[in-house]
Amino acid sequence: xxxxxxxxxxxxxxxxxxxxxxxxxxxxxxxxxxxxxxxxxxxxxxxxxxxxxxxxxxxxxxxxxxxxxxxxxxxxxxxxxxxxxxxxxxxxxxxxxxxxxxxxxxxxxxxxx
Amino acid sequence: xxxxxxxxxxxxxxxxxxxxxxxxxxxxxxxxxxxxxxxxxxxxxxxxxxxxxxxxxxxxxxxxxxxxxxxxxxxxxxxxxxxxxxxxxxxxxxxxxxxxxxxxxxxxxxxxxxxxx
Numbered sequence: 713x714x715x716x717x718x719x720x721x722x723x724x725x726x727x728x729x730x731x732x733x734x735x736x737x738x739x740x741x742x743x744x745x746x747x748x749x750x751x752x753x754x755x756x757x758x759x760x761x762x763x764x765x766x767x768x769x770x771x772x773x774x775x776x777x778x779x780x781x782x783x784x785x786x787x788x789x790x791x792x793x794x795x796x797x798x799x800x801x802x803x804x805x806x807x808x809x810x811x812x813x814x815x816x817x818x819x820x821x822x823x824x825x
Numbered sequence: 826x827x828x829x830x831x832x833x834x835x836x837x838x839x840x841x842x843x844x845x846x847x848x849x850x851x852x853x854x855x856x857x858x859x860x861x862x863x864x865x866x867x868x869x870x871x872x873x874x875x876x877x878x879x880x881x882x883x884x885x886x887x888x889x890x891x892x893x894x895x896x897x898x899x900x901x902x903x904x905x906x907x908x909x910x911x912x913x914x915x916x917x918x919x920x921x922x923x924x925x926x927x928x929x930x931x932x933x934x935x936x937x938x939x940x941x942x
Contacts, residue, residue, distance in 0.1 A: 716867075744928075748933075755828070755829075755933045755934065755935055755936075756868070756916070756918075756933040757932075757933070758930050758931065758932075761928075761930070763928050802867050802868070804867070810881065811856070811858070811873040811875075811880065811881050812870045812873070812881055812883070813858070813860075813868075813870055813931070814870065815860075815867030815868045815869070816867050817865065817866055817867050818865075818866075818867050
């Protein structure tokens with residue numbers, strides 16, 4: 713069955729630390745890849761997306777993600793986190809040809825001021 | 826606010842009752858999705874509409890669940906004979922999809938939190 717794994721469930725960092733959140737998926741075909749963020753008390757919103765082309769994708773607020781097809785991974789990175797990045801982050805995969813988005817279980821990030 | 830809206834925001838019901846939730850997508854969006862999210866999990870896909878047509882439905886969705894989008898605008902999700910396991914956040918998302926293109930950005934609503942007693 714298709715699935716998305718986010719291995720880090722909770723991450724605590726100090727401000728200015730670098731961030732990398734892991735995302736791996738199980739699907740052999742072409743996929744579209746997404747990272748969503750949910751700030752406390754707010755809706756889920758798109759952080760960045762990959763459809764094709766350059767595997768290094770830049771999103772909002774200084775986030776980026778790299779698609780490594782051979783590793784079935786789409787890890788999220790930010791070189792220097794801020795207190796305002798405290799949120800829950802979800803990785804999602806959409807197999808090409810379907811409209812079924814498959815989400816990971818999420819990673820709760822807490823950034824200490 | 827011109828985002829996705831969902832009503833009600835909270836619903837408490839007794840086991841066995843029927844409940845209906847409404848989603849109003851962003852006005853020009855032709856695609857609409859329903860998801861369910863339980864504590865500690867990510868959103869779980871339930872169903873997808875393109876305009877008024879329900880084109881994809883999760884096999885996890887039991888016969889007690891039904892969704893409609895009669896005029897291609899707002900959508901309703903009904904759960905019949907609710908069970909305690911139905912307690913969850915029900916999320917709606919919409920997007921503008923162009924023919925032949927997979928690329929889209931989903932915009933999520935605030936969700937309806939259901940508690941079945």
